Amino acid sequence: MDLNYTPAQQAFRAQVRAWMRENVPGELPDYDTWEGFEAHRAWERKLGDSGWGMVTWPEALGGRGCDLIEWLIFEEEYYAAGAPLRLNQNGIFLLGPTLMEFGTDAQKARFLPRMARCDDMWAQAWSEPGAGSDMAAIRTTAYRDGNHYVINGQKTWSTRARWADWIFGLFRTEQGSQRHHGLSYLLVPLDLPGITVRPIRQLNGLAGFAEIFFDEVRVPVDNRLGDEGEGWAVAMATAGFERGLMLRSPARYQATARRLAALYHAHPDAARRDPALRDRVAAALAATEAYALSTYRTVSQLQAGGRIGPEASTSKIFWSELDLALHEAALAILGKEAELDTPEARRWMEGFMFAQAGPIYAGSNEIQRNIIAERMLGLPR
Amino acid sequence: MDFTYTQDQKSFRDAVRAAFMVEATPDVVREGWEHASGVAPALEALIAEQGLTALSVPEVFGGLGLSDTDWALLTQEFGYYAVPDALLTTSYPAACLIRELPDAANRQQAWLPALSEGRLSVAVGHPLSPLVGDADSADLLLLWHEDEVHAVWRADVDITPVASVDPSRRLCRVSWNPSSASRVADAGAGRELWQRLADRMALAIAGEQLGLTQRVLDLAIDYTAQRKQFGKPIGSFQAVKHLLADVAVKGEFAKPVFNRAAYALEHGHPNAGAYVSHARLACGDAAWLAARNGIQVHGAIGYTWECDLQIFMKRIWALESAWGDAAYHKARVADWVLADGAAGPGVTFA
Numbered sequence: 152m153d154l155n156y157t158p159a160q161q162a163f164r165a166q167v168r169a170w171m172r173e174n175v176p177g178e179l180p181d182y183d184t185w186e187g188f189e190a191h192r193a194w195e196r197k198l199g200d201s202g203w204g205m206v207t208w209p210e211a212l213g214g215r216g217c218d219l220i221e222w223l224i225f226e227e228e229y230y231a232a233g234a235p236l237r238l239n240q241n242g243i244f245l246l247g248p249t250l251m252e253f254g255t256d257a258q259k260a261r262f263l264p265r266m267a268r269c270d271d272m273w274a275q276a277w278s279e280p281g282a283g284s285d286m287a288a289i290r291t292t293a294y295r296d297g298n299h300y301v302i303n304g305q306k307t308w309s310t311r312a313r314w315a316d317w318i319f320g321l322f323r324t325e326q327g328s329q330r331h332h333g334l335s336y337l338l339v340p341l342d343l344p345g346i347t348v349r350p351i352r353q354l355n356g357l358a359g360f361a362e363i364f365f366d367e368v369r370v371p372v373d374n375r376l377g378d379e380g381e382g383w384a385v386a387m388a389t390a391g392f393e394r395g396l397m398l399r400s401p402a403r404y405q406a407t408a409r410r411l412a413a414l415y416h417a418h419p420d421a422a423r424r425d426p427a428l429r430d431r432v433a434a435a436l437a438a439t440e441a442y443a444l445s446t447y448r449t450v451s452q453l454q455a456g457g458r459i460g461p462e463a464s465t466s467k468i469f470w471s472e473l474d475l476a477l478h479e480a481a482l483a484i485l486g487k488e489a490e491l492d493t494p495e496a497r498r499w500m501e502g503f504m505f506a507q508a509g510p511i512y513a514g515s516n517e518i519q520r521n522i523i524a525e526r527m528l529g530l531p532r
Numbered sequence: 533m534d535f536t537y538t539q540d541q542k543s544f545r546d547a548v549r550a551a552f553m554v555e556a557t558p559d560v561v562r563e564g565w566e567h568a569s570g571v572a573p574a575l576e577a578l579i580a581e582q583g584l585t586a587l588s589v590p591e592v593f594g595g596l597g598l599s600d601t602d603w604a605l606l607t608q609e610f611g612y613y614a615v616p617d618a619l620l621t622t623s624y625p626a627a628c629l630i631r632e633l634p635d636a637a638n639r640q641q642a643w644l645p646a647l648s649e650g651r652l653s654v655a656v657g658h659p660l661s662p663l664v665g666d667a668d669s670a671d672l673l674l675l676w677h678e679d680e681v682h683a684v685w686r687a688d689v690d691i692t693p694v695a696s697v698d699p700s701r702r703l704c705r706v707s708w709n710p711s712s713a714s715r716v717a718d719a720g721a722g723r724e725l726w727q728r729l730a731d732r733m734a735l736a737i738a739g740e741q742l743g744l745t746q747r748v749l750d751l752a753i754d755y756t757a758q759r760k761q762f763g764k765p766i767g768s769f770q771a772v773k774h775l776l777a778d779v780a781v782k783g784e785f786a787k788p789v790f791n792r793a794a795y796a797l798e799h800g801h802p803n804a805g806a807y808v809s810h811a812r813l814a815c816g817d818a819a820w821l822a823a824r825n826g827i828q829v830h831g832a833i834g835y836t837w838e839c840d841l842q843i844f845m846k847r848i849w850a851l852e853s854a855w856g857d858a859a860y861h862k863a864r865v866a867d868w869v870l871a872d873g874a875a876g877p878g879v880t881f882a
Binding site for chain 2: 153157224227231405450465468520529
């Protein structure tokens, strides 16, 4: 055990900090608006052009060849600088690592550099009207026609699909197959004929996700990631990155924790009136640290040759509940002001609303508990 | 930056685990309840045989000179097998306290080789845990008096046992008269020695709590996989699965907190005390939930004397407030996380 950064890691931190100080823009409009989308895309392009789009990828693919500890350091400095949320997060954090693991060299070269600059904006397409928690109930088909798959069906809850150029998801390529058999992982450009994207307004009023309809959409076979019929295994790798490591780096919650601590100190009357508040805030801040420590531990294990397993599900439960705890504590401090449209309260309320989604997306927490019980603890199915 | 344990540390843990698996069975723990010391004699001998009594003793006194991260995997095994605390206190926190005594070469020469060989047992008394564990079976007592460290032999103190809910624990009220002859460190040196001792005791308990969490989880998994109702193992029901998954989540997230605390204590990090308290709260919460949900999934059998679950639940309940109750540990954590600049990205290993 050695819980110190090397001089090289400290130098890397200083380098990221200096660049962020020079380049981080002021607050941008919400990325679920056209204006906000364009502003965030411009920021992503700037990051990508400077080699900061996704630091863990090789330089030849638009990255910086960093290891995962450096990635955590990058994330810390990114959030410490108050930089914008990552517009293309589902691409760089979920599809990106999956491409690194399962993609052909040609696919990596084709997709990753463009993803790092957000030339291609990516959305996920897993859920269907009849396949939410039960993802193996996917019915959208992709039958083979020569060098193409032809897609018919519907996907839904596709985050930022309204603005996306591409989607990645699972499609039933083997006719009549059941459950997780016969599925393939396909990458689909959204500008193909036969695709209709219909925005869905979220709890905050903005069209943050969309449903996607496919009518005889022809996708080249080259757009398949992994083998035909083996899509489930590829998707599980994506889910592991989503739940266990990359989608929610601890720095994001640490930034919220820092704001919560400041809010607590700015409202001494709140703590006087509710003696439990100090305990609640301290517990949320300590849990944030626990999440950071746990992520460093996961990364240590990966660097020592381990893999992300079913314990990724414990992580997903932890970060989603942590986000709720942080925001609930803030609303308790704000008290009567919490519901109001003041700049401070609005930001916390918006974060609180988004925190409601955490225990639902990326596989509901009830599904995660089943996975933990069956695959980590070995309880009978 | 590396959170993993070395192969040596893991191998030693495996050896201790293999020995406890055979020698520290629930029957042996129960046998200890019938002895005045709370410990079956065979188990006492095993600790020395395994080299555990030598672990914290410096090499010049015949030991191995190891420290907190080396103990971190082992305390979890003590918890997992509910090995009585007496055996851990002597080998780890008490041995460290003796080795850290300033200007005490003669005493160290007299005590540490004997401790290392399993011939000297030591109990420790401090205001955080005013009842002294295992004072009635210890040879030597190290006692707090106004931040001074005093060393007294058992024959020189009055001991009144106080029963604990956990029949393995032997808590004692100790009456004694401090004197300049019994003082082995003055208050100036003692303050820091006692703080480290208390942190080490708390860290050892946190490790035990992690081990206890895993043990109760394992018992619950075994039981719910074989117990059938409605024609199926009850472990196949989501309501039961989720109770145990919740324990697993708390346990997983307590581990890195515990690892960090051990590392900080070993390296004298200025925040070590707060990190230890964080570990105590995280590991204690996990253990407490394990006990609660553990008995729930056992149903009525879990409420019997016969069921071994009681051994581990009662240890969990007893340790909850030992060497710092929740108020103490929460206050230390709050003082740390609410301090200026303590929360935010990049602060974790600053």
